[in-house]
Amino acid sequence: GQHRETLSLQIAKNLEDRLSPGVRDLIRQALSVFLCCLAPFQVLFNQFKYFFNLYFLLLACSQFVPEMRLGALYTYWVPLGFVLAVTVIREAVEEIRCYVRDKEVNSQVYSRLTARGTVKVKSSNIQVGDLIIVEKNQRVPADMIFLRTSEKNGSCFLRTDQLDGETDWKLRLPVACTQRLPTAADLLQIRSYVYAEEPNIDIHNFVGTFTREDSDPPISESLSIENTLWAGTVVASGTVVGVVLYTGRELRSVMNTSNPRSKIGLFDLEVNCLTKILFGALVVVSLVMVALQHFAGRWYLQIIRFLLLFSNIIPISLRVNLDMGKIVYSWVIRRDSKIPGTVVRSSTIPEQLGRISYLLTDKTGTLTQNEMIFKRLHLGTVAYGLDSMDEVQSHIFSIYTQQSQDPPAQKGPTLTTKVRRTMSSRVHEAVKAIALCHNVTPVYESNGVTDQAEAEKQYEDSCRVYQASSPDEVALVQWTESVGLTLVGRDQSSMQLRTPGDQILNFTILQIFPFTYESKRMGIIVRDESTGEITFYMKGADVVMAGIVQYNDWLEEECGNMAREGLRVLVVAKKSLAEEQYQDFEARYVQAKLSVHDRSLKVATVIESLEMEMELLCLTGVEDQLQADVRPTLETLRNAGIKVWMLTGDKLETATCTAKNAHLVTRNQDIHVFRLVTNRGEAHLELNAFRRKHDCALVISGDSLEVCLKYYEYEFMELACQCPAVVCCRCAPTQKAQIVRLLQERTGKLTCAVGDGGNDVSMIQESDCGVGVEGKEGKQASLAADFSITQFKHLGRLLMVHGRNSYKRSAALSQFVIHRSLCISTMQAVFSSVFYFASVPLYQGFLIIGYSTIYTMFPVFSLVLDKDVKSEVAMLYPELYKDLLKGRPLSYKTFLIWVLISIYQGSTIMYGALLLFESEFVHIVAISFTSLILTELLMVALTIQTWHWLMTVAELLSLACYIASLVFLHEFIDVYFIATLSFLWKVSVITLVSCLPLYVLKYLRRRFSPPSYSKLTS
Known part of the structure; x- marks a missing residue:
């Protein structure tokens, strides 16, 4: 089995340091002084790994031999010393900057819970097992398990942009049995331990268990990513207490700072090649000089003297x-x-920018603004666009006014009223599903007039901001607010919606299944407090949802139509669950979550047992608008002889529509849409069809691309490289990096990759020149890139x-x-x-x-x-x-x-x-x-x-x-x-x-x- 760590909370109480703090500090200082003295020698050693620096060192040393001396010693030692001094000074400046930054981080003071009360501790002295208190807006100093929060809703938000580059706040939940304790000091009175996985680099997952032994029977709780506080994140709400799990080199953030592929510019390689030619010339000239003397006397010494004499040939x-x-x-x-805002993170390759032949760009957030606008609600028989949203509003209004006031006695409703009522209930079901199925949390902030607590109590509209992991989610919730159903409150176990009549609907969150790139969907199980009904809502991409919802004849066609208009489509569905049906599911789900081996696989299997025969409610379409000046920038790049490839995870139709809008594909250019192929034979036929086309843009899906690269890598790349533009849709992050690598290998030309999200990091690091766009998805791509820009249009300049x-x-x-x-x-x-x-x-x-x-x-x-x-x-x-x-x-x-x-x-x-x-x-x-x-x-x-x-x-x-x-x-x-x-x-x-x-x-x-x-x- 895998090595794991077991950590007792008692460590924090009874661990006595064998060394006094004074002695420990003295040893630490002595060690740091010794390492500082070694640093210049380390830099010099690194410099002499380069052939020419070593060559000049040997030349200078040869002047100590009387037979080889040509003049004053300083004529050889001063130039070498000057060159090395410049390098050492440059490295020293970088080292000093790092040292100041590290000292600043390591000297931050935190509160530690001990048997003697709370004591102050520097972050550099925090150890595994310590119980650390972190205040609001304070950086988390080590990887910790979240035990308690001061927030009354029993959860807290973290800002993780310095860890994963994502700008949305993340919801974190404390261990339930420690959150129930009356005070934080009670944490020292319980006997418990944490069973955790060995340190690894995965910042998005965690597997462990928390066991309290002094209760009868012992309580065991499964731990996941939601119960962690990783070092480098910032607490955005409340005060939290956590037990330190990993420190030092075992921190997730430290393990993720692997040295990226060191990029050596093509220009530098060319200059190195020229200096090697000069070295050859130096040897030849020296040999010729001695040969013209007919190798008389101690000719070998003469060769060395001439090598010294002509050493200027190599500058x-x-x-x-x-x-x-x-x-x-x-x-x-x-x-x-x-x-403005352009940052150069790699100053070693600016010449690469002048020689780019292929530009590979992401779509969402790079070419587009990543600002979503809700454009379409489709119910199968009827669709609502921007111009008819008031109809949706009136349907929602009619549903809640009917519910709140009993209709007057009538002889019987007319047929028109019946049809209207069924349509209203369908619209209502769809809007309610969109308002409930998400991971959005409304956060209330003080606006100068109303303070935070008051705003939260009154659900003050002007103080509310929505926090979510994706702009799509926020756009959907803002839209439901605009049509009358407003998300006003949410914590880990409940959600509140406000109706047009200011009535508050309460829902209990029973389970939530978050969105992942692999599953392409998210789900939530809620109980309506007023009726007791349990409903499972789900939304996701059409490719996965098509196999989950009941058979219908319009889903595929309408998804295609909406995508052709450039809309990002989500399919929304629901399933009503009986109480016993849910209880059976919950028992299996909790069991799966407690398993330490293959947890994610077991959990997915249990969830899939629910994802069958769901009722299709609606399709939503949101539009992501193009960034400013994308069209003229792409035209400039095309005229400069740079071929642009768009690599995106979006649908084929949406990607094609964006490519046309951005003029990546020009108006009079033919587009060849590569058919979906699954085997070698189909790929061969489709490649032949593509070969017959001339000067046309290529649009291909990730699945077809994988098949083509598996069987016909050379042929496919040869044809694709001739295209004026290429669009790859449904592209996985690893595929993006693979395409960059293949372009470099097949063409020998320089590539530049541009992206804004975490899924673009691998292609940015693989390319000869990586450019990150600081966007809505955070700074992850920007931090990994060689150059960081704020807008795509800046790329042209x-x-x-x-x-x-x-x-x-x-x-x-x-x-x-x-x-x-x-x-x-x-x-x-x-x-x-x-x-x-x-x-x-x-x-x-x-x-x-x-x-x-x-x-x-x-x-x-x-x-x-x-x-x-x-x-x-x-x-x-x-x-x-x-x-x-x-x-x-x-x-x-x-x-x-x-x-x-x-x-x-x-x-x-x-x-x-x-x-x-x-x-x-x-x-x-x-x-x-x-x-x-x-x-x-x-x-x-x-x-x-x-x-x-x-x-x-x-x-x-x-x-x-x-x-x-x-x-x-x-x-x-x-x-x-x-x-x-x-x-x-x-x-x-x-x-x-x-x-x-x-x-x-x-x-x-x-x-x-x-x-x-x-x-x-x-």
Whole structure:
């Protein structure tokens, strides 16, 4: 059997700490200091797992060997130290933030019930078995079993948005026998224990039993999710007492914070590939240099010296520059006033946003508002729409006025009256079922005039808000209120409805069967207090309800008709139960709930025994309206060359209707609805039929999709990828993730997944770039995503402007950093060749460090502010995004162009300096190094498309820094020589020869073969 935990409540009373609190705190502090000291070493160790960081460490260490030393030690250690320092500081900032957050949480104070009364305890000192009191609006500090509440209705509400992302309040019930105790202190006088399942990650289920041993006979109660208070949730009503069940790493919330798949951007992989090519070039050049010496003498030492000499070929600062760039892009996205509320949760992949080929989106709450409006009530023979709701109101009114006043004596009702009365009773039955079958609770809040207790007593309309797990439920209850039957009160065992005549109807809740994604239905058994009648009400999706209700000839057809209008359809049914029939059911149900093994299966079997031959009452249709600007956003994405797939759990007809409304499927586009297939043969025939269609949108259900992927995965994906739009309906969360994975594998293109609910988390985490929409269903998707937005329309700007800019800027930055390193390495190669392949460095000491830091770092990094077009133009012409997918700004072709530029400029500067220097070697250094710095600054100016004032400052500041530092560089440069005209004209000529041809080529290209973006800016 499975390992389980048994927990005695006596622990809270008689457990004595073996260590005094002072000693325990001292040990804890010593341990935390030791771990803090270890943290920097852990970060450094992680950094040296990367090949190139380890490579530069070995290079720096080689300088301790006299035969390999090329110059001052600091020329190798300072750059490495700088790169690692930036990384360690960044990690330290993150660690400090986490530490402050944790300390804040761990130092919150709670009340603990003990034999000596209530004592204060920090949340970090709470232990298993403690009896903890949690006040209203306080966070629950540990996973607990709910024992008592101060609320008179014997239940409490929890806010769980930080745990499961859902914004509705959850109803929780205390253990019945502990709630009946006169005071909370009596909990310490009883002898009882909790038998609980072992810790696991499931936050939606719990199995256990509570046994009180000091009663005769012992009382046993089954425990379920309704009796739990998970850590991280907030008590929304009353004061509660619970016994601590799990702490530390066994908490549900902690077990659910598994590290998600770490996403490495495609751009980073491409840059890594280029650096590997550069490493290959480094080895080849070193071998060639030694080969030209005919491997004379200790040639192996010469190879190592050349590897050290040309180590600049691999730019040590590339990774840091790109990481800092990503931080800038994230900051720019957060600061964009046109997309308020956007959060960047993963700052490592902003370039991915500029290369998306497939966008996979949820429907409800993502494309739609998730704000439900009741639109249709269908009774089979008659339907009521928005324009005829007053008829429903009059039917309800007539029923209750007839009941409240005896009709005057008549000779007999006319036929019309009889028909009207039967119709009124049918409408009444349907409305009453909708008003009773739900998990909605009315909550009364103070409105400044009436206080909370008074409002609750008087059922004050203005103070009432409805709490439920789904917007559909609230819409239905608000509708019943609008037609005259108002839900005014509810606790764990009763419900109150108010009629149009202000009469209160009382119902006892006998059982409730909550909605689940698997069952697709919910049910409730109530007893009408005025008549004693027991009724089982149920509502759910048509696919499951069709097999539960009695045979009828209109359900399927009308469900289809309503779905085609874009309505979400629910089927409502009822069944009257005799007292003995219910008692028999209850006995079996309680027995099933007490079982510890296979509880859910046994419970479902018992409930199913009731779900037969139910009377179909009505269909309800609610509409979920589209979000603002969904249509233009989808059109923008389509014009940008992005294919949009809609993956939803909704009905086929509803999903198709939404796809048309949102213009996901254009007006003149054919739609191929994939027939329902159940086996290989049917799938083969349907795929052949689909293959004959051209340029049509595909609509397919989850069941058919599963069959196709099982037998014809390759063929199906090949055909689907050619479609301009795809709609998958009745999609399970696991299927959504599977589709994302298949698209990545089959096409090799980047995918972006957008969703708002817990059922979208798996696809968001699976995609290359996950975007969460903060919506009515909470923050679960938003918290799991790489980027979080508040509305779907913000996605257009996120991709077209920020994605495009981030990708282009990083491409320019990385290639420029590589160019900067190749340039100086080419000069070193020319210098060594001229001087008989000697492994002697051209530049030493501060020159080599200053070159890639203070002299060129700021202008090169300022490329992260560059943009080729204004953001308005990028939004107006999404085709620019499509161009980016075709001709990549970072490719082997562009890399080769930059390599050739580097070789040309490096050779020109070095040969120019060798030809024009007079007598001293220091003149070569002065002329070539100054020309190199000027060339780099001019090349940055050539690369920039749109000047920003910070770019100008960076250029001028770098030049000023170089000129000012010349005074201190007399060890390497002749200070008197640089003040002569001879020096100035030589540097000017060399710089002109190295840069002018590139300026001319840029002008000619703009003139005769301009890129598409330049046509829009000119």
